[in-house]
Amino acid sequence: xxxxxxxxxxxxxxxxxxxxxxxxxxxxxxxxxxxxxxxxxxxxxxxxxxxxxxxxxxxxxxxxxxxxxxxxxxxxxxxxxxxxxxxxxxxxxxxxxxxxxxxxxxxxxxxxxxxxxxxxxxxxxxxxxxxxxxxxxxxxxxxxxxxxxxxxxxxxxxxxxxxxxxxxxxxxxxxxxxxxxxxxxxxxxxxxxxxxxxxxxxxxxxxxxxxxxxxxxxxxxxxxxxxxxxxxxxxxxxxxxxxxxxxxxxxxxxxxxxxxxxxxxxxxxxxxxxxxxxxxxxxxxxxxxxxxxxxxxxxxxxxxxxxxxxxxxxxxxxxxxxxxxxxxxxxxxxxxxxxxxxxxxxxxxxxxxxxxxxxxxxxxxxxxxxxxxxxxxxxxxxxxxxxxxxxxxxxxxxxxxxxxxxxxxxxxxxxxxxxxxxxxxxxxxxxxxxxxx
Amino acid sequence: xxxxxxxxxxxxxxxxxxxxxxxxxxxxxxxxxxxxxxxxxxxxxxxxxxxxxxxxxxxxxxxxxxxxxxxxxxxxxxxxxxxxxxxxxxxxxxxxxxxxxxxxxxxxxxxxxxxxxxxxxxxxxxxxxxxxxxxxxxxxxxxxxxxxxxxxxxxxxxxxxxxxxxxxxxxxxxxxxxxxxxxxxxxxxxxxxxxxxxxxxxxxxxxxxxxxxxxxxxxxxxxxxxxxxxxxxxxxxxxxxxxxxxxxx
Ligand SMILES: [Zn+2]
Numbered sequence: 001x002x003x004x005x006x007x008x009x010x011x012x013x014x015x016x017x018x019x020x021x022x023x024x025x026x027x028x029x030x031x032x033x034x035x036x037x038x039x040x041x042x043x044x045x046x047x048x049x050x051x052x053x054x055x056x057x058x059x060x061x062x063x064x065x066x067x068x069x070x071x072x073x074x075x076x077x078x079x080x081x082x083x084x085x086x087x088x089x090x091x092x093x094x095x096x097x098x099x100x101x102x103x104x105x106x107x108x109x110x111x112x113x114x115x116x117x118x119x120x121x122x123x124x125x126x127x128x129x130x131x132x133x134x135x136x137x138x139x140x141x142x143x144x145x146x147x148x149x150x151x152x153x154x155x156x157x158x159x160x161x162x163x164x165x166x167x168x169x170x171x172x173x174x175x176x177x178x179x180x181x182x183x184x185x186x187x188x189x190x191x192x193x194x195x196x197x198x199x200x201x202x203x204x205x206x207x208x209x210x211x212x213x214x215x216x217x218x219x220x221x222x223x224x225x226x227x228x229x230x231x232x233x234x235x236x237x238x239x240x241x242x243x244x245x246x247x248x249x250x251x252x253x254x255x256x257x258x259x260x261x262x263x264x265x266x267x268x269x270x271x272x273x274x275x276x277x278x279x280x281x282x283x284x285x286x287x288x289x290x291x292x293x294x295x296x297x298x299x300x301x302x303x304x305x306x307x308x309x310x311x312x313x314x315x316x317x318x319x320x321x322x323x324x325x326x327x328x329x330x331x332x333x334x335x336x337x338x339x340x341x342x343x344x345x346x347x348x349x350x351x352x353x354x355x356x357x358x359x360x361x362x363x364x365x366x367x368x369x370x371x372x373x374x375x376x377x378x379x380x381x382x383x384x385x386x387x388x389x390x391x392x393x394x395x396x397x398x399x400x401x402x403x404x405x406x407x408x409x410x411x412x413x414x415x416x417x418x419x420x421x422x423x424x425x426x427x428x429x430x431x432x433x434x435x436x437x
Numbered sequence: 438x439x440x441x442x443x444x445x446x447x448x449x450x451x452x453x454x455x456x457x458x459x460x461x462x463x464x465x466x467x468x469x470x471x472x473x474x475x476x477x478x479x480x481x482x483x484x485x486x487x488x489x490x491x492x493x494x495x496x497x498x499x500x501x502x503x504x505x506x507x508x509x510x511x512x513x514x515x516x517x518x519x520x521x522x523x524x525x526x527x528x529x530x531x532x533x534x535x536x537x538x539x540x541x542x543x544x545x546x547x548x549x550x551x552x553x554x555x556x557x558x559x560x561x562x563x564x565x566x567x568x569x570x571x572x573x574x575x576x577x578x579x580x581x582x583x584x585x586x587x588x589x590x591x592x593x594x595x596x597x598x599x600x601x602x603x604x605x606x607x608x609x610x611x612x613x614x615x616x617x618x619x620x621x622x623x624x625x626x627x628x629x630x631x632x633x634x635x636x637x638x639x640x641x642x643x644x645x646x647x648x649x650x651x652x653x654x655x656x657x658x659x660x661x662x663x664x665x666x667x668x669x670x671x672x673x674x675x676x677x678x679x680x681x682x683x684x685x686x
Pocket of ligand 1 (some may be wrong): 217224225226227228230244
């Protein structure tokens with residue numbers, strides 16, 4: 001999902017993150033124009049934080065880019081950096097990577113979710129200017145950003161349908177990424193072999209680290225990105241008649257808490273829930289290795305990250321002391337991931353908060369691709385601007401449910417004091433803002 | 438011809454290729470609406486690449502992207518199962534890319550591809566003279582007032598397509614309805630086609646989830662008179678919400 005400039009997550013201040021560990025400014029000479037732009041960026045960021053508009057990162061970065069368009073290359077190209085891109089999981093993976101790289105020293109990272117050029121610039125505009133960078137980059141913006149800063153490593157996780165009202169662009173994104181690899185001869189790509197679109201994109205790069213991070217959503221990768229024939233699949237992978245096939249991974253998720261890592265088996269205990277986050281951690285650890293971080297140190301640093309911008313966090317819902325664990329599911333692939341995560345935990349009541357604003361995608365049809373039948377047996381409560389659409393979906397899934405005016409009302413109607421709240425993008429953002437007031 | 442005595446078979450054609458917009462939901466809706474009436478239903482998932490069976494009662498084709506749409510059309514044209522089933526009394530609901538596929542021809546990747554010839558429509562990127570720029574993609578909520586002879590209430594849905602569609606001169610059938618909001622087929626102000634038991638439309642959503650009366654019309658064609666079924670109440674609430682949100686009467 002492209003993070004709309006006006007809707008950067010504002011409310012949650014990450015606790016104890018490595019990116020706040022700043023040292024003194026690196027004595028480097030920027031052009032006068034870039035120095036002015038850095039000042040503009042800081043002023044604007046401060047102003048927008050005070051006004052409560054966005055995280056501040058974004059607005060400052062935007063203004064700075066206008067003052068000095070070459071600035072991204074100037075602040076980014078002479079340091080070691082990694083870019084993380086995907087439809088789902090890029091924020092979490094960036095946070096995990098920042099933690100792992102933090103074992104080496106200060107890290108620059110756009111932890112606020114602002115992931116287009118301006119957000120990346122804002123993250124790179126703070127001293128020390130030689131800090132290694134862990135950057136979340138929007139799928140479409142990745143080529144533009146990566147050409148400017150020539151990262152040492154690029155992590156590619158997955159590509160799936162996100163907003164249905166955009167024309168379908170999954171293959172176009174894969175083709176853009178593939179082309180980018182040809183322009184970055186010194187960059188290593190860390191890529192998920194379980195997503196055929198990603199594997200095809202990464203095959204065009206000069207050096208790959210193949211990771212099996214899993215893919216529990218295959219519906220958007222039925223056709224070979226190379227020859228448009230149907231892909232074949234079995235338990236061991238996927239292949240196409242044109243010769244494209246799942247590469248052999250050097251790192252793989254092999255169990256709920258287990259990785260195969262360069263020929264040996266290691267245990268991984270994260271505080272983030274679910275197999276999907278273990279996949280994200282495997283990708284981040286494989287990338288951190290390229291920077292010289294040992295896997296044990298990387299995984300140890302990742303443990304202790306319990307929530308990412310409010311995701312997986314437990315918040316108070318409303319006045320009456322009800323609590324909810326916040327889960328983000330912004331597209332069908334994300335919902336299937338949350339479904340697996342819910343199945344791992346005690347069967348609490350589930351509140352579904354569902355909107356269809358521009359940032360969510362205006363077309364809610366995709367909920368019919370999600371196996372909501374799996375929620376059977378739980379108490380299900382529905383809210384959001386498109387609650388009626390979700391309610392019809394659940395009716396046809398024969399999942400009994402009730403419909404409520406707000407997530408707080410729903411939590412109040414739940415049979416238990418703690419609920420799981422699964423929300424899509426704007427619903428999640430609004431809930432987070434309300435909970436942090 | 439009397440079709441299956443007890444179980445209504447609903448064929449979901451190539452959902453891997455024609456399933457981009459949740460159109461698999463149409464199969465769920467049809468099957469549930471039979472089961473909720475105490476009738477038997479079976480969803481036959483016709484996996485992409487496999488031959489289309491001839492013995493189903495309702496054939497569903499959904500929306501898809503360009504390359505998968507061509508792949509699907511080529512696969513379905515390997516036999517004439519759907520045409521033979523239709524002449525034996527089966528019904529077809531084709532949505533979006535599927536709607537384009539059931540016609541004479543459709544555009545994809547700069548070329549014109551042959552369709553299934555089930556209905557007399559053709560689709561092009563534009564029907565305007567070559568010097569005019571092609572129209573933009575039709576994306577957004579769509580509201581259609583069905584042909585009054587169908588006895589159906591207003592149809593709500595969502596459309597997302599680049600092509601424009603028109604009925605060929607002398608073709609059978611009638612437009613499904615007139616567009617109250619949105620684009621539909623394009624210039625003529627109508628959307629879709631209904632020709633015998635073949636229905637084509639640009640409405641997804643999925644269309645049968647938002648418009649249960651259309652689902653029951655299809656079911657009545659292949660099953661005969663159906664026991665009454667209210668609601669479900671969730672659908673009544675959804676249609677009311679869409680009516681208010683889209684500000685149509
Ligand atoms: Zn191929």
